[in-house]
Amino acid sequence: MIRIGVYGLGKISHRVIQGILYANNADLYAVCSSSLEKANAFKKEYSAEKAYDDYEQMLHDQNLDMIYICTPNYLHAKHIQMALKNFKHVICEKPMCVSSKELDECFDYAKKQNCFLMEAHKTVFTPLNQKLFEMISNGEIGQVKSIDAQYATRLTESISEWHFNQAGAGCMFDIGVYPICYANRMANSKIKQVFRLKDEALIEYENGCVAHIATSWDVSMENTSHIYGTKGSITCKNFWKNIVALINENRMIVSQKSDFTGEIEHACACVEKGLIESPVMSRMASLEILKVIGV
Incomplete structure (x- = not known):
């Protein structure tokens, strides 16, 4: 323990x-x-x-x-x-x-x-996203060609001042990391190049997959992810914490007490295994996220 x-x-x-x-x-x-x-x-x-x-x-x-x-x-x-x-x-x-x-x-x-x-x-480790990653790795929707993931929320009075005027400030650092991390994990490939414009990015991976991610504090979005493969697709609303996804229009539900x-x-x-780095959220995984943010 x-x-x-x-x-x-x-x-x-x-x-x-x-x-x-x-x-x-x-x-x-x-x-x-x-x-x-x-x-x-x-x-x-x-x-x-x-x-x-x-x-x-x-x-x-x-x-x-x-x-x-x-x-x-x-x-x-x-x-x-x-x-x-x-x-x-x-x-x-x-x-x-x-x-x-x-x-x-x-x-x-x-x-x-x-x-x-x-x-x-947490996005990587929720029961749903672990299951989806396993399905993708097993080829259940074929080769993943395209990912679209977005997360936007309107600013509230509860947001701290440091979100605006300190290192690590801004929407991309705050909630933009969710679609970035999700896309990187589901693409399961190193990033080849990134095209970024303000709070959106187009990511091309070495395995040929392309992802579009978007975030905002100013506008509302569907907050939904879509993964398109050569044999099918996956759709999930609030993908960073949800327990429900559509696999080729078939509903899949997992159990979850806490998304953390x-x-x-x-x-x-x-x-407990004596590791000093996660094989999933490794140094490289964190660096790939920062690569999309541009720092």
Whole structure:
């Protein structure tokens, strides 16, 4: 059982913690916020063992195995390296880093410290998307030729100021990574070239597949993915978290308690196997995402 501490108790942390609680190989050990009152409230609500208001203090806890980082994007690299310095395994909310240089530095340091490091992309690890990837790999819709994936949401007052004026700001970093990650995974090929215009991109892969991804804070979209193969197609609305997809117009449903559990179970399984990098969400997978963003 991998004992996890969650650092950064914002809105997303509630869903992350639910994912940890449902995981069969993880234990919610600690929570940490700059406010001890908030940390204690989370500790009580989710039955964590420890609550901290100091990150360094939590990192010095010898009973802690892994940190799940939920802080703002521009702080990720700093907080990753602090955890690795204390020999803690790390899973970090997307985007893990705001540049390819930063990402390479983090993975190099993880290797030096012999610690596991992974970017948290639940999109890859939901039960539905794992099943779809398996079907595609088995050739059930033939050779994938085209992917279209979009995710847009109107801005709300709850969005933080750093989304606009810090490194890692902007719509592409915030929600654009979902269609990018999804397309990269389902294409299952290295990127050959990217054509990007503001918050859209056309991606050509080495295996011949072409993907169009789009995101926006300003307009509404269907938020649907379409995968077209030589023998059929797959359609899924809200593809980053859904449990239902249409396979050649046939409805497929999977069960899911939390859309975050899959990534957490995968990361913990990697640690239990002694791996320092995920074979699925690897350094290269994270670099390919940043390649589309253009950093």
